[in-house]
Amino acid sequence: MEEAALKLLENANDDDFVRLLTDFNTRFERQFTLPEMPSDSWARLWSVIFHRLVNPAASGMLLTCLNTVRILSRNKAGVDSVVDRDRVSTLVKLAGLVTEEEALTRLNEQINYDVVLEAQKSLFNLVYNSKAIQRYCCGNSCVPGLMCRMKLFRDPDVPHLVKYFDMRILFLLTALCPDIRPQLRTEHHGLTYFIEVLDLEIKTVQEFQESSGLSNNQQNMNLVFSVEQSDLMNEVLKLLYNLVFNLGKNGPDEEEESHCLRLVTILRILIMSSVKEEEKTKELHSHTINLLLLMPPQTYEELLMPMPSASDVGGAMAGAVGGEDPDLAQSYEYDGKDMTVVAKILNYLNEQLRAPHNQYFTWKTYEPGRLAKETLNPILTLMCEMCQANRSIRKFLRQKILPPLRDVTNKPEDGETTRNKLCSLMTSLLIEIKHLSANFLFILCKENVDRFIKYTGYGNAAGYLAGRGLMLGGRGKSVDYSSDSEESDTEEYNQIKDMINPVTGQFEPPRPSPMEGMSEEQKEHEAMKLVSALKKLTDQKVIKPCRIDADGKVRAVDHILELREGLNCPPSNRANHNDSDSD
Template sequence: MAMKMDLNTVIEQMATGDKDTALTALQSYNKEMNNSFTFSREEERDRMHLGELVLDFLNKDLEPSSQLACLKTVRILSRDKHCLVPFINRSAMSTLARYADIATGKQLDAILGLSWTDTLQPARAGFENMPAKELPPLSQQNTELAMEILKILFNLTFDTTTRKAEKEEAAGYRHLGAILRHCLMSHADGEEQTEEFHSHTVNLLGNLPLPCLDVLLMPQVQQGSTEYMGVNMDAAYMLLKFMEKRLDQGHKLKETLLPSLNLLTKSARIHSETRKYLRSKVLPPLRDVKNRPEIGSALRNKLVRLMTHIDTDVKDCAAEFLFVLCKENVLRFIKYTGYGNAAGLLAARGLLRAGSGPGIYSEDEDSETEEYREAKAHINPITGVVEEEQPNPMEGMTEEQKEYEAIKLVSMFNKLSRTNVIQPMQLGIDGKMRKMTLKDLETQAHNPLPEEPANSDSEDDA
């Protein structure tokens, strides 16, 4: 009961608006609650009210001692996950970022030791960077401070992908994108801390407006850079390696893998150079036609295995990435993953008829490998590999016997359908599934997938 009275007293004294009275109340509350990490559910509404009052005070002209008391109260109140509402709106985040002096990412420039040759267009001017292997490791203190800043900036920018950034905002985001590119190329003093640092970097990169991701490709190719088609692919290389490492770890894939996989998908969709580079690494010219697409240790095999993952988000994200690398071409997608693995994404998009996706891509040139071209006619489109030819089960039967077996099969399907054990389905002309009638069952034939045009599989397409 005493605790409740104390909190109410603090709120009453804060509500007076008098700075000296508020300071005394907050200092007393902070001292009492400094080591508290559990909170009463009955006081949730009061704690949220106190948080709102503190934020109002932070927007006033305060003495340093009052600012410090308010920020200490915010730290204490933010320990309660049920009372974060006052602190997670844009206005509150901007206020806190201003006190942390990170609203523009300057307190981050200093930590990373960045220098810009043009403050108005930092993304194009670039920073004075060395190849990644020559960058000295960040100290543990600077790494930890940088990660805290990245986490705060993530909360500040969490809604940027759902709205159009104004011109001035876009310039700031591209500045931030250039800083984050440098973060990707930097490393901490230790593998575990480096991975954590890169994880926060990837999370924040995923918040940037899509047009601002071009900063990842802008630095000039230098000695030691990863170059593809004359473009600096250091950032794409680092993202790909980070994604594969998370994939190999196999732990909580939804939380650990999806941020980097989603970012790679976005980058591949908006930048043709990035897509072509990623495709060369993930979906190189197909030569192995003996093993199923999900069998093996190559990155393609690992990603195809994810397409049947039990977690829907993981499954969909992996399929989307490969689909984009295939330029959203259904036949090519099936070629690299097998119809069985691809069916989930294609059904969700109404593309099971093997039509093309909505993406706009350039024409291709024929570049199928000799191995694939020779085996193409014998590849099972469901599994995506060459399989041994199976004996014809109707070999030796008379026409009357074949007709009898066909009628028997239709009768079985009809019986199961009428008793609601199964519901036979087929593709409609719109590419979506519809119920099969008895007439459909009697006339349905197994048709092979249409051939992919000979000029639709360029490995260096635009």
């Protein structure tokens, strides 16, 4: 703001003051970078606005002043020098964030929610841009006021945007100030109230669909939310994520576990539900899966339900998962349980595997790689956790992803099935995704190395096995899996089993030997050429000879002759490859 305009603002009457601020707001409403101002002019502008905000006689211009504060609060530079504790308290009070005792004294007052909303937006910007203001809001009536108003969310007079920004401010505080998370969980009973917000939105849609005759399944889980409802629930899901972070890993107490069980029941409904806009549906499912990943492993049983009656199966199955693999079009019943939710999560994984930014990425394409980590890491981690925690889930997913092999004419990574996509990720440049993809398949194989290689090919599996010290075969030791067999080799697979290349995992018809017709001298000459080439690569440090130690891990050798050690050992001294878990 120019010096002349600033002087006019300082000396203006109410009408001129509103007119000057309105012109400023109109000019900079859609700009997120304000022009530079001298520090004293910046301080004077904030001072003259807050002078009006704290003046009871200036209630008619509150909305205009707060609109200006919202625009000014976008500028991170210099905020700490002009917004002190008192000014933050003024915004908190204008946002209606007061303690429960004070709220009771203001029950009969008329609330201007337009003013409340502008104050919320200004507060959100300031909390985002200033660590000092974050500390102020953690110590004043901001958090108690937010929790107090949450008890009024059932009131239809409370606008949706007010609820939405309440949750956004709380999410921001819990994300930037971890110290208040225990306070929200214990003193304010945050888990209870936040879960009730989700429950309220779910019941609202259920009642609407029942009254409209749109509910067509017994369990009433295929809900369709509005965009506004999904936005609010997404903020609550992110907020709950901050509150329960590490809760399941450290072992929740009895009360916390009951909250988690109830929360998983709600998350099951959200996974089965959708939003009127497709992108919002994906966003809701993404946040739901992120939160589900933090739940204690024993709560995953809540995702499964008894099978509905025969009259309800058709409607529920028809609308459960759309646009998915043909494999998933089958019944979702397995082991006497309804696996519809697990199939929905698998369908979400398939959508992420087919997303363009998840299929091809190099070190030069940082953005697609970052997006791949953000979308694939949570769902792959959740799949691993669910399979290790629940035997029925693992067996169902194995049936869908790794059915008995029939056609092995293509490499495991070539094709459009879930198995093909996961095998292709096993050689990804993104280390975390590569490890998670391999680990998921390894768990589905009950950590059986021979079975793992059978489905992925030794070339794809070698890096993962080397990292776990399983290059000599055997079985992982992380989970005690059931001993019953889950498959038998198909007749088609057995017919060509001996002609499958174990490295590529692909059927290769017999080919003539390249040394056929050579004399012994020619063979020796070709062998010496190969030795010479390998020595040259070794001397130039392009490759380094390695061997597999007794612990199954790869170790570099100092001399080529070390590779001969152990070749003539009797079979009893070698690693035991026998596996009682028959295919």
